[in-house]
Amino acid sequence: xxxxxxxxxxxxxxxxxxxxxxxxxxxxxxxxxxxxxxxxxxxxxxxxxxxxxxxxxxxxxxxxxxxxxxxxxxxxxxxxxxxxxxxxxxxxxxxxxxxxxxxxxxxxxxxxxxxxxxxxxxxxxxxxxxxxxxxxxxxxxxxxxxxxxxxxxxxxxxxxxxxxxxxxxxxxxxxxxxxxxxxxxxxxxxxxxxxxxxxxxxxxxxxxxxxxxxxxxxxxxxxxxxxxxxxxxxxxxxxxxxxxxxxxxxxxxxxxxxxxxxxxxxxxxxxxxxxxxxxxxxxxxxxxxxxxxxxxxxxxxxxx
Amino acid sequence: xxxxxxxxxxxxxxxxxxxxxxxxxxxxxxxxxxxxxxxxxxxxxxxxxxxxxxxxxxxxxxxxxxxxxxxxxxxxxxxxxxxxxxxxxxxxxxxxxxxxxxxxxxxxxxxxxxxxxxxxxxxxxxxxxxxxxxxxxxxxxxxxxxxxxxxxxxxxxxxxxxxxxxxxxxxxxxxxxxxxxxxxxxxxxxxxxxxxxxxxxxxxxxxxxxxxxxxxxxxxxxxxxxxxxxxxxxxxxxxxxxxxxxxxxxxxxxxxxxxxxxxxx
Numbered sequence: 039x040x041x042x043x044x045x046x047x048x049x050x051x052x053x054x055x056x057x058x059x060x061x062x063x064x065x066x067x068x069x070x071x072x073x074x075x076x077x078x079x080x081x082x083x084x085x086x087x088x089x090x091x092x093x094x095x096x097x098x099x100x101x102x103x104x105x106x107x108x109x110x111x112x113x114x115x116x117x118x119x120x121x122x123x124x125x126x127x128x129x130x131x132x133x134x135x136x137x138x139x140x141x142x143x144x145x146x147x148x149x150x151x152x153x154x155x156x157x158x159x160x161x162x163x164x165x166x167x168x169x170x171x172x173x174x175x176x177x178x179x180x181x182x183x184x185x186x187x188x189x190x191x192x193x194x195x196x197x198x199x200x201x202x203x204x205x206x207x208x209x210x211x212x213x214x215x216x217x218x219x220x221x222x223x224x225x226x227x228x229x230x231x232x233x234x235x236x237x238x239x240x241x242x243x244x245x246x247x248x249x250x251x252x253x254x255x256x257x258x259x260x261x262x263x264x265x266x267x268x269x270x271x272x273x274x275x276x277x278x279x280x281x282x283x284x285x286x287x288x289x290x291x292x293x294x295x296x297x298x299x300x301x302x303x304x305x306x307x308x309x310x311x312x313x314x315x316x317x318x319x320x321x322x323x324x325x326x327x328x329x330x331x332x333x334x335x336x337x338x339x340x341x342x
Numbered sequence: 343x344x345x346x347x348x349x350x351x352x353x354x355x356x357x358x359x360x361x362x363x364x365x366x367x368x369x370x371x372x373x374x375x376x377x378x379x380x381x382x383x384x385x386x387x388x389x390x391x392x393x394x395x396x397x398x399x400x401x402x403x404x405x406x407x408x409x410x411x412x413x414x415x416x417x418x419x420x421x422x423x424x425x426x427x428x429x430x431x432x433x434x435x436x437x438x439x440x441x442x443x444x445x446x447x448x449x450x451x452x453x454x455x456x457x458x459x460x461x462x463x464x465x466x467x468x469x470x471x472x473x474x475x476x477x478x479x480x481x482x483x484x485x486x487x488x489x490x491x492x493x494x495x496x497x498x499x500x501x502x503x504x505x506x507x508x509x510x511x512x513x514x515x516x517x518x519x520x521x522x523x524x525x526x527x528x529x530x531x532x533x534x535x536x537x538x539x540x541x542x543x544x545x546x547x548x549x550x551x552x553x554x555x556x557x558x559x560x561x562x563x564x565x566x567x568x569x570x571x572x573x574x575x576x577x578x579x580x581x582x583x584x585x586x587x588x589x590x591x592x593x594x595x596x597x598x599x600x601x602x603x604x605x606x607x
Contacts, residue, residue: 063569070343070567083571091585098564098572103388105564109571112585256388284388307565308383308391310432311345 040324041331042317044078044299046276048199048224049160051078051133051299054332055289055317058280058303059084059137059163059203060109061254064123065130071310076317078299079133082123084165086139087148089115099236099245104255104282105304106234108248111139111168116152124158133160135201138192139168143178146192154197161198164189164223167205167230169252179205179230182217189221199224201278206258206265207233215269215277227278227301228269229262255304256282263295270296270337284312286319296337343567344369347430352405354425357489359412360457361421363429368404370433376465377438377558377594380406381566383430384416394420395563397461397535397593398434406433409490411457435566436593439465439533439556445474451529453479453544455516455536456487461558462535463490466499476500477529481516481540485509517543529553542602555597561588576601 042053056079062068065080074080092112099106114122119136127134136159140146150162166188167179178184179202189202202218204211206229215226231252236245262281270277279297283289284305292300305312324332346367353364370380381393394416399409412421423429439461450469454462459480469476481504482488488510494501503511504519512519517540524547532555534544541557548555564570566589574585575592577599586592 061570067567067569071345092571092574095572095574095585096562097574098562098570100390100392100562103391105391107564107570107572112571112574255391304391307570308393309430310565310567310569 040321040329042321042324044333046225046298049133053078053317053320054293054299055313055320056081056133056135056278056299056301057306057313058301059165061303061306064119065127065134066123068306068310072314074130074132077132077313079135079160080127081135081137081163081301082119083113084111084137084139084168085113085116085119085149086111086141087116087145087152089113089118094247096245096247097251099251101234101236101253102257104253104257106236106246106251106253107231108246108251110248116149120153120156124156128158134158135161135163137163137165137203139165140188143188143191146188147195150192150196154195159198161201161224162192162196163201163203163227164192165203165230167203169205169207169231169233169250177205179203179214180208182213185214185217186221189218189223193222201225201227203227203230205230206262206281211265212268212272215273219273219275223275225276225278226269226273227280228266229281232258232261254282256284258282259288263291266292266297267295267339283316284308286316286323289316289320290323290335293332293336294339296339298336343432343435344373345430345432346370348428349406349431350428351423351425354423356421358486360409360489361412362399362407362409363420363423364402364405364407365429365431366404367406367431370431371401371404371406374398374401374406374434375438376441376468377461378434378436379566379593380408380431380433381435381563382408382420384419386430390416390419392564393432393566395566395589397558398464399460400464400467406431409457409460409463432566436589437591439558439594441468441472443472445469445472445531447473448475448531449477449527449529450474450531450533451477451479451520453516453520453532453534453536455481455540456483458534458536458540458558459490460535462533463494465533466494466497470499477502479504479516479520481505481519481536483507516540517547520544521547524551531555534558538603545597545600545602548597556594557597557600558593559588559595559600560593563589565589
C-alpha cells in the first residue's frame with residue numbers, strides 16, 4: 039500500500055492531485071463522471087464578489103497541443119456560491135479551495151471577508167494572475183510590489199491558508215514568488231496561463247473576441263516545469279505545480295522538480311476522468327518503484 | 343452523462359465530404375433524445391486536443407449515429423476512421439427538442455441546411471412515432487450537399503429539396519422555398535438546424551406567422567458538459583439577456599430566446 043498523502047503544512051491532502059480552477063466548474067459538474075471524494079482537492083471556479091458576465095464569444099481557440107481561453111471569469115459571485123454550491127460540496131470528503139478574484143485590490147479582501155464566515159472551505163487560492171481581465175492582460179502578479187500588496191492585504195484578514203497563484207508572463211518568476219512569500223502567502227500555485235493569441239487567416243480576425251487569451255495544455259508544460267523548479271529551489275513555502283498535466287508521468291515530473299502537489303486543468307475538459315486516472319498512475323509508479331510514501335519523491339531531481 | 347471509452351464503429355457511410363458513423367454504445371443509445379449531442383475524442387494524443395461535439399443523428403438499437411461534414415482538422419481525422427475502430431465518447435449531453443403528445447396528427451415542419459440536417463433525422467423519426475405529420479425541407483449549395491435526400495424520402499417523410507445552383511430540387515435558398523410553401527399550409531411548430539443566416543430568416547418568418555419555432559445552435563466547445571464556460575451565447579430570459587452555456591442549456595433554444603448575430607437578419 040502506497041501512502042499518497044501530502045502535507046502542505048497548513049493542509050493535509052489525501053493525494054497530490056487537485057482539480058484546477060476554471061476547468062472544473064464548481065466541482066459538481068464532474069460528479070456524474072467521477073467520485074469527487076478521491077481527489078486531493080478541488081479549486082472551484084474563480085469568484086468575484088458579484089456575479090460576472092465574462093467576455094463575449096468566441097472564448098476558445100484550439101492550438102497545437104493546447105488551447106487559448108478568454109472566458110473572463112464568468113461566474114455566480116460569492117452569495118450564490120455560498121447558498122447554492124457550498125452546501126452541496128460539503129457532502130464530499132475532499133479539500134475545497136476557493137479561487138478568489140478581484141478587479142481591484144479591495145475586492146480580494148471583500149471576497150475573503152465574505153467567505154471567512156462560511157463553512158466548508160479549506161483554503162483560498164488568490165487569483166492575481168488571470169490574463170483575461172478588463173485591463174488587457176494586466177494583473178497584480180506581473181509585479182513583485184502589486185503581488186506583495188494584494189497578498190498582505192488578504193493575509194491580514196484571512197481566517198484560512200492562502201495559496202497565491204502566479205502568472206508565468208513575467209521576466210523573473212523567482213522574484214515574484216519571493217514577494218508572495220514575504221507577504222505571508224502559505225503556498226504558491228504555479229502557474230496561470232500564458233498570454234497568447236490566434237488568428238483566423240481567412241477572415242484576418244483574431245480567433246478570440248477578446249483578441250488575447252490564456253494558453254494552457256500540454257504545449258506549456260516544459261516552460262512551467264522549469265519555473266516550478268526555479269521557484270521550489272528558492273522559496274520555503276510549498277509550491278503547487280500546474281500546466282499541461284495530462285498523465286501521471288506529467289504529474290511526477292512536477293513532483294520530482296520540487297512541487298509538493300499538482301493541479302490538473304485542461305485535461306479535465308478532454309477527459310472528465312483525468313484526475314482519477316492520474317492518481318491511479320501515480321500509485322502504480324510508486325508501487326513499481328518501491329516508493330512507500332509519495333512525499334519521498336518531492337524535489338528529488340538529480341542534476342549531477 | 344456517460345463516458346464510453348470504447349464505442350466501436352459498427353458501420354460507416356460516406357458521400358464525398360459527408361460521413362455517417364454508427365457507434366455501438368448501448369447506454370448512450372438508451373438515453374439519447376433528439377437534439378442532444380455527444381463529445382467525441384478524435385485522438386488519444388494531444389493534437390487536436392479537444393473533443394468535438396456532434397448531435398445525435400439517429401439511434402439504431404444499441405448504436406448511436408453521427409453525421410458530419412469533414413471541414414477541419416478534427417472532422418477530417420474522424421472521417422478517416424474505419425469500421426471496428428473504437429472511439430472515446432461522452433453523452434448524451436445538453437437539452438434537446440421539446441417533444442410531446444401535442445404534435446399528434448398535427449402538421450410540423452423541419453428545416454435543415456447542409457450538415458445542419460444531422461440532428462433532424464432523429465427528430466423526424468421521433469415525431470413520426472408520436473404521430474405527427476411531417477414536412478422536411480432540406481437545402482444545400484449543390485446536389486452533393488444533399489447526401490441524405492434518398493434516406494429521407496425512403497423513410498416516408500414529405501420532402502422538399504433545394505439547391506443554391508439548381509442542380510437538384512428548387513433553385514435557390516431553402517428559406518425561400520419554405521416561405522413560398524407557407525402560402526399553402528401552416529405548421530403548428532417549426533424545428534430547424536443549419537447556417538445562422540438561414541435559421542435567423544426562418545425565425546423571422548415564424549415570428550411573423552406566429553408559429554413557435556426551435557433551433558439547434560452550434561458552437562466551438564471545450565468540454566461539452568458545463569465546466570469550462572466556453573460555448574456561451576447571448577440568450578434572452580424574460581427581460582434579461584445573459585451569456586448562457588450552449589452545451590448545458592442548449593443546444594436547442596426557442597425562437598424567442600435566441601438573439602441572432604448581427605447581420606443575420
